[in-house]
Amino acid sequence: MSKTIQEVAQKELWVLVSxxxxxxxxxxxxxxxxxxxxxxxxxxxxxxxxxxGPFGDNTGGMAVFEATQEQANQFAKNYGDIVSGVLNYYIYKWDVLWGSK
Incomplete structure (x- = not known):
């Protein structure tokens, strides 16, 4: 299986809340x-x-994105490098539609 096909198969939905x-x-x-x-x-x-997008009170927001575990971790790191000191943020695997693995 090529890396591209493996990557597609490993992608999951993630949510980053800040x-x-x-x-x-x-x-x-x-x-x-x-x-x-x-x-x-x-x-x-x-x-x-x-x-x-932002939440209605403009003090927080959320992003939902598709990525492999590695890509999600890198995205969260890059995000954290920018927002540390200003925002609290949390990243979760979005498995609500499929149940826990």
Whole structure:
């Protein structure tokens, strides 16, 4: 099986949830927003699925994306490098539709 076929077979849905830290300011959020949008755009521009947006209170947001475990870990690391100090974030494998493995 080629690596591409194996990768497709190993892809799962992930959800990344973030929330503004209690001591963070809106100006800090505005400072990191372009970088966050950039990694989301890069993900999408490379042909990978991602759906993201803010929550109604504008203090948090969510991204749902398809990736292998390795890709999801790298995405979370890149995201964390940008948002640390401003946002708390958590990544979960989205297995709600299929049940736990």
């Amino acid at each position: 929330q503004l830290k209690e001591n963070a300011s809106n100006s800090e959020l505005e400072r990191i927003a372009p970088q966050v949008l950039s990694i989301i755009d890069q993900w999408s521009d490379s042909g990978k699925f991602i759906w993201s």
